Amino acid sequence: MQLQSMYQDIILDHYRNPHGRGLRDPFEAEVHHVNPTCGDEVTMRVHLDGDTIADVSYEGQGCSISQASVSAMYDLVIGKSVTEALGTGEHFMTLMQSKGDAAVAETLEDELEDAIAFAGVSKYPARVKCALMSWMALKDASARALSTTTGAN
Amino acid sequence: MTQTVSRPAGAHQVPLPLDVEAIRADFPILGRTVRDGKRLVYLDSGATSQKPRSVLDAERWFYENVNAAPHRGAHQLAEEATAAYEAARATIGAFLGAPDNEIVFTRNSTESINLVAYALSNAATAKEPEFRRYAVGQGDEIVVTEMEHHANLLPWQQLCERTGATLRWLGLTDDGRLDLSDLDTVVNERTKLVAVTQQSNILGTINPLDGIIARAREVGALVLVDGAQSVPHQKVDVTELGADFLVFSGHKMLGPTGVGVLWGRYDVLDALPPFLTGGSMIEVVRMEGSTFMPPPQRFEAGVPMSAQVIGLAAAADYLTALGMDRVQQHEEVLTGYALEQLQAIPGVTVIGPPDTVARGGAISFTVDGIHPHDVGQVLDDLGIAVRVGHHCAWPVVRRYGVPATTRATFYVHTGYDDVDALVEGVREAQRFFGVAPGVTEGGTN
Numbered sequence: 007m008q009l010q011s012m013y014q015d016i017i018l019d020h021y022r023n024p025h026g027r028g029l030r031d032p033f034e035a036e037v038h039h040v041n042p043t044c045g046d047e048v049t050m051r052v053h054l055d056g057d058t059i060a061d062v063s064y065e066g067q068g069c070s071i072s073q074a075s076v077s078a079m080y081d082l083v084i085g086k087s088v089t090e091a092l093g094t095g096e097h098f099m100t101l102m103q104s105k106g107d108a109a110v111a112e113t114l115e116d117e118l119e120d121a122i123a124f125a126g127v128s129k130y131p132a133r134v135k136c137a138l139m140s141w142m143a144l145k146d147a148s149a150r151a152l153s154t155t156t157g158a159n
Numbered sequence: 160m161t162q163t164v165s166r167p168a169g170a171h172q173v174p175l176p177l178d179v180e181a182i183r184a185d186f187p188i189l190g191r192t193v194r195d196g197k198r199l200v201y202l203d204s205g206a207t208s209q210k211p212r213s214v215l216d217a218e219r220w221f222y223e224n225v226n227a228a229p230h231r232g233a234h235q236l237a238e239e240a241t242a243a244y245e246a247a248r249a250t251i252g253a254f255l256g257a258p259d260n261e262i263v264f265t266r267n268s269t270e271s272i273n274l275v276a277y278a279l280s281n282a283a284t285a286k287e288p289e290f291r292r293y294a295v296g297q298g299d300e301i302v303v304t305e306m307e308h309h310a311n312l313l314p315w316q317q318l319c320e321r322t323g324a325t326l327r328w329l330g331l332t333d334d335g336r337l338d339l340s341d342l343d344t345v346v347n348e349r350t351k352l353v354a355v356t357q358q359s360n361i362l363g364t365i366n367p368l369d370g371i372i373a374r375a376r377e378v379g380a381l382v383l384v385d386g387a388q389s390v391p392h393q394k395v396d397v398t399e400l401g402a403d404f405l406v407f408s409g410h411k412m413l414g415p416t417g418v419g420v421l422w423g424r425y426d427v428l429d430a431l432p433p434f435l436t437g438g439s440m441i442e443v444v445r446m447e448g449s450t451f452m453p454p455p456q457r458f459e460a461g462v463p464m465s466a467q468v469i470g471l472a473a474a475a476d477y478l479t480a481l482g483m484d485r486v487q488q489h490e491e492v493l494t495g496y497a498l499e500q501l502q503a504i505p506g507v508t509v510i511g512p513p514d515t516v517a518r519g520g521a522i523s524f525t526v527d528g529i530h531p532h533d534v535g536q537v538l539d540d541l542g543i544a545v546r547v548g549h550h551c552a553w554p555v556v557r558r559y560g561v562p563a564t565t566r567a568t569f570y571v572h573t574g575y576d577d578v579d580a581l582v583e584g585v586r587e588a589q590r591f592f593g594v595a596p597g598v599t600e601g602g603t604n
Contacts, residue, residue, distance in 0.1 A: 008194070009540045009591060013533075018592075044532060044548040045556065045563050067562045069532035070592075136532065 011106075011126035012133070013070065016078075020120065021070040026080035030063040035150035039143040041135055046072045048140055052147040054155055057087050062144065071124070071133050076140035078121040088148045094118070095141045101125055102134045172496065172575050176489040177481060179574035185211040185477075186572055197542030200580045205360055205388060205521050205568030206546050207410045210474075214413055217473035221466045228462045230439050244465050247472035248455075254475040255405070256396040257422050263455040264468050267419035268387040269310040271406035272354070274421055274458060275383055276314035278431040279352065280321045286448075290432035293351070293381065297323035300349040302380070304329040304337055304366075305558055306359045309551040311385040315354055324351070331558050335362040335511035342374055350380040357389035361550040361566065362511030363494070363521040365389070372401045381427065387411055391570075392490055392519055394483040403427045409467065413571075414474035418467035421458065428454035435460040478571075486571055490520035493569045493578060497522055500582040505596035507585060510559050523550070523564035526585060528594035531565040537588035538565075543580055 029036075033051035040047045046068030053061040062080050066073060079098075083091040097114050098121055104110035106129035115122045127137050183189045186209050193199050201209060221243060227236035229244040245259070252259045265271045282294035295301070301315045305328055319326045327345050330338040337355075346353055353375045358365050368384065375382045383404040389395055390405070391412035397405055404427070409418040423431075433440060433451055437460040442450040451457045478486060495515045501507050506527035512518045526534050535547035546566045549556045556563055567581055589595040 009537060012536065013591070045553065046532075047562075069530040071532070130536075133532070133536070 012130060014123040014126060016120050016123035017070065017074040020074035020077035024073060024077040024080075026062060026077065026084070027065070028063055029065050030061060033061070033063065033151075034154045035147045037143050037147040037150065039139055039146065041068070041072070041139050043135070044068075046136060046139060048072070048076060048143050050076075050140070050143040050147050052144070052151045054088070054148070054151050057089070057152070059083050059086055059088060059091055059148065062147075064140070064143075066140075068139070069133075069136055071127055071136040072139050075121070075124060075137045076143075078119075078124070079140050079144060082119060082121060083144065088152060092145055092148065095145060098124070098141055099138065102128050102137055104128045173492060175492055175574065176485045177571055179572060182211075182481075183572045183574075185213070187212060187215070189572060193542050193544075194540055200541075200543040200577045202567040202569065202573070202577060202581060203544045203546050204391075204411070204570035204573075205550075205566065207416070208391065208413050208570055209572070210415065210470075211413055211477050213477055214415065214470045214473045218415060218466045218470040221469045226466075229465055230456070231462075240465060243469055244463065247468045250472040250475050251420060254479065255390075255422055256398045258425070260453075260455055261397075261422055261425050261428065263421040263423065263428070263458045264463055265406075265419045265421050265458075266417055266464070267408040267410070268385065268406045269314075269408075269419075271404075271419050271421035272311055272383065272385070273314045274434040275352075275404055275406075275423075275431075276318040277434040280318055281432045281434070283322060285432045287432070289430060292430045293427070295322050295324050295351050298349060299324040299351045300327050300347070301325070302327050302329065302346050302350050302353045304355050305331045305554050306337065306362060306364065306366075306552065307354070307356055307554075308360050308385065308387065309553070310387070311354050311356060311383075312554070315352075325349075329355075331555070334513070335359075335364050335559075336517075337364070337366055337371075339367070339370065342371065346371070346374045346378060346380065348378050350375065350378055352381040352383060354383040354385065356385040356387075357395070358386075358392065358519040358521070359511070359552075359555075360388045360521055361523050361552045361555050361564065363519045363523070364512055365393075365517045365519055367517070368400065368402070376401075388519065388521065391478075393487040397422055409471040409474065412471075412474055413477055414471035415467040417464050418471050420471075423454070425454065428458070431457075433457050433460070437461050439463075481571060489571065490569050490573075491515050491518075493573055493575070494518065494520045494522065496575065497567065497569075497578045497581065500578060501585065504582070504585055504589075506589065506594060510556075510561065510564050520569040521566060522568070523566045525561050525564055526588060526594075529588055529592045531563040533592065534565045534585065534588045537591055538581070538584040541580065541584045541587065543584050545581070 033053045036051045038049045048066035050064040111125040225239040227240040229241040249259045279295040382402040384402045386405045386407040390407040405422040410416040440460045508525045510523040531547040
């Protein structure tokens with residue numbers, strides 16, 4: 007059975023016990039992203055302190071991959087600058103496009119922490135979008151949050 | 160084939176109406192394996208069906224022997240291609256109990272429905288008075304149901320937005336049926352058209368069309384029946400149906416992709432302006448303006464999908480040889496068996512009618528504690544192809560308060576072993592995700 011390569015224990019742990027779940031105040035931007043082919047949804051708020059991501063709060067519904075991905079992302083981006091966080095998101099995208107290439111995963115292991123466990127998902131094209139949904143939402147929400155805070159200055 | 164899975168006591172297997180092993184031998188793709196050598200258990204015919212060799216051979220025959228553009232040219236190939244194309248039209252007409260000139264070839268059900276929806280709004284601005292009879296505009300109403308596939312919902316939403324008409328709909332009951340308690344108010348003298356599915360692609364429900372059509376007749380409304388999930392699976396005779404339009408797709412009834420059908424009552428088709436315009440649908444063309452051919456040519460602009468049409472006729476022949484009544488009985492037996500087996504698993508909930516009364520073979524279900532995508536992934540790992548998601552019927556999953564479902568659909572090559580594999584696969588998913596009945600995961604309570 008190849009399922010274990012996708013459903014790593016780390017992923018199932020994040021799915022069952024998500025980190026940072028729930029919508030919280032304060033926030034500068036809130037976005038709602040859906041995966042139209044399957045109906046997965048996430049509502050995400052971003053709170054910035056300067057250009058540092060002070061909080062990412064979210065509610066959502068979807069498969070284990072989409073829900074575990076947002077939980078692992080939460081751990082990775084809190085306390086980072088928006089630029090750093092989106093850079094990490096680019097690397098996660100690279101991992102998701104690696105089609106299971108172990109060499110790619112190895113180079114990204116330190117930076118992606120728990121999110122490296124999603125390497126197995128990259129072998130299943132239909133599920134890659136599940137893992138990426140939360141990162142797309144973060145990109146969108148942080149861009150809006152930055153424009154809000156910039157606009158206020 | 161030996162059964163290797165255990166079955167709860169009381170489960171029964173009556174002989175299936177169709178010879179599954181013989182039929183499987185007709186489908187080349189069923190000979191392949193998936194996911195490291197596993198037998199392909201294809202339970203996604205509701206999305207698209209597999210094709211028997213006779214359909215593939217018919218397309219190849221056309222290209223290798225008579226390929227030319229039908230209804231154009233005077234050379235021998237053009238004559239033979241035209242004859243083959245029109246013979247296919249006659250085959251589809253006979254399959255439905257309709258005269259040839261009521262059969263319009265389209266790309267699929269979606270295009271057939273859009274054709275009608277655009278014809279109704281084009282009617283409002285047609286320069287020809289005879290094309291304005293069914294014009295839809297402000298104050299008019301279009302009626303759909305909450306169980307429609309997006310293909311039988313969005314074209315009507317869009318028609319209403321273009322014309323100022325109002326979209327109304329019949330709701331659903333908790334057990335997956337149409338709620339007809341307000342039929343007489345929803346369908347009223349303002350209703351111009353009622354669009355309703357014959358078989359739900361997600362719930363499996365077979366709708367009681369007689370009463371709906373009778374009410375539409377009382378108020379003078381047209382009726383379009385979405386047969387995408389019924390025509391492949393049950394005998395549909397348009398003379399008994401009593402509707403004005405019936406649409407379906409070739410690829411869901413063992414035929415090729417890229418070909419669908421719009422059947423329409425001739426006098427209604429004849430009063431509609433075209434949807435797509437261009438070559439071969441014209442009578443006289445002048446720079447100042449043009450006139451159009453009668454149906455069905457009026458609605459077949461451009462060189463048609465000839466090989467696919469020939470393939471679709473071969474599919475209809477294949478189904479006719481099996482007998483549509485037996486196809487329906489076959490699926491009904493399997494559906495009853497699958498409903499019984501699936502509903503015996505703690506944590507499994509069927510979304511839709513729980514038994515085979517007025518029900519087709521689409522079985523949607525949820526598994527407590529496991530998202531449908533994850534159920535589908537475990538099944539896929541076992542070689543079982545099902546559909547997961549909202550099945551292009553988002554309002555339905557919303558109505559039943561679930562984000563998505565896992566859906567198994569059956570067809571002529573489906574056997575008890577396929578259903579057993581599905582049931583065992585669902586149990587495997589429960590074990591894998593630690594939600595199997597009686598199992599407490601990781602020592603937690």
